[in-house]
Amino acid sequence: MTARKQRNRKLVQNRSDDYWDLRIYHRAGKGKRGPRYLIKCGCCENELEIYYDSESLEINGVMASLDNWREILLPLLQEKQRRRLITMNRQ
Numbered sequence: 084m085t086a087r088k089q090r091n092r093k094l095v096q097n098r099s100d101d102y103w104d105l106r107i108y109h110r111a112g113k114g115k116r117g118p119r120y121l122i123k124c125g126c127c128e129n130e131l132e133i134y135y136d137s138e139s140l141e142i143n144g145v146m147a148s149l150d151n152w153r154e155i156l157l158p159l160l161q162e163k164q165r166r167r168l169i170t171m172n173r174q
């Protein structure tokens with residue numbers, strides 16, 4: 084068992100950013116179903132599924148093109164990165 088898999092099974096694993104680590108499981112594609120990530124909350128059994136292929140993502144049953152998801156998710160992720168940089172620069 085890899086270290087990542089061992090860590091996946093434990094709840095409430097602290098990260099250096101003061102949040103709990105997500106628990107991430109991957110399943111290879113099979114038949115019509117593409118490969119999937121199952122991502123579980125670090126503190127409870129809440130979860131989301133991401134099915135993916137070279138052109139699209141389906142996140143918890145919501146299907147869209149990669150470009151469509153990029154328009155929504157990248158600015159959100161970059162915003163956090165920007166805030167972290169600002170905080171680091173103040174210290």
Ligand SMILES: [Zn+2]
Pocket residue numbers: 124125126127128129
């Ligand atoms: Zn939770």
